[in-house]
Structure formats: structure tokens, C-alpha cells
Amino acid sequence: MTINDLRGVLKGRVLLAGDDGFEQAATAWNLTVRQPVAAVVEAADVDDVAALVRYARRAGMTVTTQPSGHGASGDVEGLILLRTGLLNEVEVRAQERVVRVGAGVKWGQVLAAAGPLGLTGLAGSAPGVSVTGYTLGGGVGWFSRKYGLASDSVRAIEIVDADGEPGRVTAESDPELFWALRGGGGDFAVVTALELELYPAPVLYGGRVIWPEHRTREVYDAFLEITAEAPRELSVWINRLQPPARRRW
Numbered sequence: 001m002t003i004n005d006l007r008g009v010l011k012g013r014v015l016l017a018g019d020d021g022f023e024q025a026a027t028a029w030n031l032t033v034r035q036p037v038a039a040v041v042e043a044a045d046v047d048d049v050a051a052l053v054r055y056a057r058r059a060g061m062t063v064t065t066q067p068s069g070h071g072a073s074g075d076v077e078g079l080i081l082l083r084t085g086l087l088n089e090v091e092v093r094a095q096e097r098v099v100r101v102g103a104g105v106k107w108g109q110v111l112a113a114a115g116p117l118g119l120t121g122l123a124g125s126a127p128g129v130s131v132t133g134y135t136l137g138g139g140v141g142w143f144s145r146k147y148g149l150a151s152d153s154v155r156a157i158e159i160v161d162a163d164g165e166p167g168r169v170t171a172e173s174d175p176e177l178f179w180a181l182r183g184g185g186g187d188f189a190v191v192t193a194l195e196l197e198l199y200p201a202p203v204l205y206g207g208r209v210i211w212p213e214h215r216t217r218e219v220y221d222a223f224l225e226i227t228a229e230a231p232r233e234l235s236v237w238i239n240r241l242q243p244p245a246r247r248r249w
């Protein structure tokens with residue numbers, strides 16, 4: 001079987017170089033990074049992911065999973081790029097305070113579904129980041145000082161392993177793989193869905209304050225002072241930004 005034959009096997013799209021839509025499908029969110037992949041596969045469901053991994057294993061090819069390409073490095077020459085955007089189910093189980101999300105779901109979708117039920121997840125600063133990519137890398141968010149990293153709130157992880165076998169990983173079923181996936185990134189399996197704990201949504205006060213460069217020392221000193229004693233409900237992030245030079249007319 002060649003990569004072209006995958007088209008007859010998968011329900012989702014298979015795009016090869018030269019196909020209409022290939023360039024767009026292979027483009028990362030970060031437009032400064034070029035992705036010279038051999039093919040892009042948009043999996044329609046878990047069976048597609050499993051069939052793709054089994055094909056890649058037989059063909060000696062590597063599959064890399066990328067919902068969006070927020071973290072794209074460009075080190076993907078000749079690989080098969082797996083897009084998970086169609087795995088987009090969001091199921092909030094309010095009584096259990098748990099959400100089950102498909103691997104393509106973004107944080108904004110989870111907050112929109114959980115918010116009306118008075119619940120929230122441990123999202124970070126951007127609604128467009130995928131829950132899976134963020135959580136596999138740990139995930140530092142607004143509530144991390146109170147509830148820990150997003151990866152600390154994972155209950156279960158649905159995967160396709162390197163043999164192309166689907167499975168569900170929990171702390172009890174496979175403690176080592178569960179440990180590795182919660183912060184170790186995407187190299188241990190293709191994740192197809194996550195189950196995460198939700199928390200009661202508090203009343204929030206927040207915002208951003210911007211100071212000019214000459215006050216940097218003062219601002220850093222204040223940041224150190226506040227964060228040394230701050231209650232766990234308070235998260236304060238500091239960024240030093242240098243915008244592109246302003247054009248002078």
C-alpha cells in the first residue's frame with residue numbers, strides 16, 4: 001500500500017504535495033515556519049488515526065500530530081502531518097465536574113461550554129490554543145497557583161499507541177504512560193481525547209497594565225514583592241516586550 005492508497009481507507013482527507021489545498025493544510029499557525037511534510041492527514045475519527053499509524057509503521061514513516069502549529073519548529077521534513085481539528089467533541093459532565101474533549105478542541109470551546117454551568121477549566125492565556133497540545137506540555141494558566149498545571153487535572157487520556165491500537169490511559173491502567181503524557185509532550189502516543197477536571201468558576205478581576213521601559217526596575221521590584229506573599233488566588237504574570245521599531249515620518 002502506498003500513501004496514496006490511504007485515501008481509500010480513511011474517512012478524513014489525505015493531501016499530498018501538489019494536491020489542491022495541500023499548502024494551506026501544511027501551513028502552521030506560526031507563518032514564519034515552513035513545514036516540508038510528505039502528506040497531511042485530517043483524521044475524521046479514532047479509526048482514521050489508528051489506520052494512519054498502522055500504515056506509517058509498515059511504511060517506516062513518522063507521524064507528527066499538530067492541531068494548529070502554535071509550537072511548530074519546522075523539523076518535519078518527509079513526515080506525515082496529522083491534523084486533529086475534526087476530533088472536536090466537547091462533553092461537559094457537570095455533576096462529575098469533568099469535561100471530555102476531542103484532540104482538536106481549543107480552550108475557547110471548553111470555556112464556552114463550561115461557563116454557563118458555573119464551571120471553568122485550567123486554560124492559559126489564549127482561547128485558540130488546543131487543550132491537548134497545551135496539557136501535554138503541562139499548561140500554565142490563570143489558576144495554576146491554586147490548582148496546579150492543567151496536566152495535574154487530567155483524569156484519563158484516550159490514545160492510539162505506536163502499534164496503532166486505541167486505548168484509554170489512567171493513573172491506574174498505565175501509571176508510567178499516564179505520567180509521561182502529563183507534561184512530557186506528544187511523543188508517547190497520539191492522543192485522541194482527554195478527560196479533565198473542571199472547577200467552580202469564581203468571580204474574576206483581571207487586566208493588563210503597561211509601563212514604559214524606564215520603569216522596568218521599579219516594576220520588577222514590585223512584582224517580586226507582591227508574588228512573595230500573594231494568596232494562591234492571585235496570579236500575576238510579567239512580560240518585558242519590545243515592540244517593532246515605530247516608523248518615523
Ligand SMILES: Cc1cc2nc3c(=O)[nH]c(=O)nc-3n(C[C@H](O)[C@H](O)[C@H](O)COP(=O)(O)OP(=O)(O)OC[C@H]3O[C@@H](n4cnc5c(N)ncnc54)[C@H](O)[C@@H]3O)c2cc1C
Nearest residue numbers: 066067068069070071103124125126130133139140186191
Ligand atoms: C498565543 C499563545 C498563547 C499561549 N499561552 C500559553 C499559556 O498561557 N500557558 C501555557 O502553558 N502555554 C501557552 N502557550 C503555549 C502553548 O500551550 C503551546 O504552544 C502548545 O504546545 C500549543 O498547543 P497546540 O496544540 O495549539 O499547538 P501545536 O503546535 O499544533 O501542537 C503542539 C505540540 O503538541 C503535541 N500534540 C498536540 N496534539 C497532540 C495529539 N493529539 N497527540 C499527541 N501530541 C499532540 C505535538 O507534539 C505538537 O507538536 C501559548 C501559545 C500561544 C501561541
